[in-house]
Amino acid sequence: MEAHSMSGHVGLTGEDVGDHDGFRKHQNHHQDIIDVLQQIMAITDENLEEAQARKHALNYHKMKTALFDVLCEIKEKSALSIQGVQEKDSPDSHLMRLDNMLLAEGVGGPERGGASAAVVAAAAGGSPDDGTLEHAEYKEKLSQIRQIYHAELEKYEQACSEFTSHVMNLLREQSRTRPISPKEIERTVAIIHRKFSTIQMQLKQSTCEAVMILRSRFLDARRQRRNFSKQAVETLNEYFYSHLANPYPNEETKEELAKKCCISVAQVANWFGNKRIRYKKNVAKYQEEVNVYAMKTSGDVASVSSVASSANSPATPNSAFCYTPDGKF
DNA sequence: GTCGATGATTAACT
DNA sequence: AGTTAATCATCGAC
Structure with missing residues (x-):
């Protein structure tokens, strides 16, 4: 000074x-x-x-204000028009994408990440209650990331506002002795904010990466794969082998099977897709299964009554046990 | 650690 | 849209 x-x-x-x-x-x-x-x-x-x-x-000095105004005007007119420096659009949209992602992952928003994490888990797999152990670990790690993220963000914001107010005070002070229009101060502040936002973006970027890695480690459907329950497999196999001539359940049947097996419709579709192709690839290997389920559905009704009765519900007409182990679909 | 079983994903096809 | 076929990644038994 x-x-x-x-x-x-x-x-x-x-x-x-x-x-x-x-x-x-x-x-x-x-x-x-x-x-x-x-x-x-x-x-x-x-x-x-x-x-x-x-x-x-x-x-x-009594001439000061008059001179100052003139100086300001001259500067305003002669100054190289900085307003042409429109910030590029791409970092802004990139930032928005990152923000949206962090929000979706439950890191960005002010709320706890529990609910959205559950949604993510449900969308990825569909297994409703198993994997709670890993899920808890995931949630814990996510909240760790969240904490770090928010702490860093706050630090950056504080630093930014501190620095901004410092610069503004400086400029305001200097504006008494040299021509600095409020517009220029505004611009300077904008520049500072832009600089800080790139730092913020880096933070968001690395947070996103951390979340992605965490997600792929804990919530990736393939990693999270759990075998279906014995009962579920039983139900699915029963339908499959009792409709071996045409093992293509329609949407309604799929929904029903899904409900019965406590899995999603997509999982039912996956199962049938896998089953069909694997059966077709090696009919001999599945011959035993064919026999077992043929016995179950025709003979021993009592022992599997609960499963069988549900499999033979009105929506799935299986009047004819037309299993034809010829491998043709 | 290996290996078959199995659920999920993907590209290509119809 | 729904399937097939190949492939991935994990499970679970050994």
């Missing part, structure tokens, strides 16, 4: 470089330099009060 008032003082006096002829010019320059040097030396002799007083006097 003091340094600035000093330079201002020197600049004012050093400005009266008249346009004389060439011979005198050299001498004048020389004289100027000596003057400036003397003034600089004089400054060290000045005490702070004197300097402040002079600054005060300058600030409240």
Whole structure:
């Protein structure tokens, strides 16, 4: 602050470089330099009060406001129009994508991540209650990431606002002695915010990556794979082998089987897809299964009554046990 | 640690 | 849209 008032003082006096002829010019320059040097030396002799007083006097000089306005106007007109520096669109949209993702993962928002994590888990797999152990671990790790993220974000925001207000105060202070329009302050603030937002973006990016890694480790459907319960497999196999001639359950049947097996319709479709192809690939290997389920559905009704009765519900008409182990679909 | 079984994913096809 | 076929990744028994 003091340094600035000093330079201002020197600049004012050093400005009266008249346009004389060439011979005198050299001498004048020389004289100027000596003057400036003397003034600089004089400054060290000045005490702070004197300097402040002079600054005060300058600030409240009756011509000051008028001159200042003119200076501002000149600057506004001559300044290289910085407003052409429109920030690029891509980082903004990129930031928005990251924000959306963090929000979706339950990291970005103010709420706890539990609910959305459950949604993610349900969408990925469908196994409703198993894997709670890993799920808990996942949630814990996610909340860890969340904590770190929010702590960092807060730190950045605080640093940003601190720095911004500092710069603004500085500029406001300086605007009393040099022409700085509020617009310029605004622009500077915008620049600061942009700089900080790139840091923020890096934070968000790395958080996203961490979440992705975590997700792939805990919630990826393939990793989370659990074998269906014995009963579920029984039900599915029963339908399959009792409809071996055409093992293609329609949507309704799939829904029913899904409900019975406590799995999703998609999982039923997966199961039938896998079963069909694997059966077809090696009929001999499944011959035993064919026999077992043929026995079950035709003979031993009592032992599998609950399963069989549900499999033979009205929506799945299996009046004919037309299993034809010829491998043709 | 290996290996077959198994559920999920994917591209290509109809 | 729904399937097939190949493939991936994990499970579970040994």
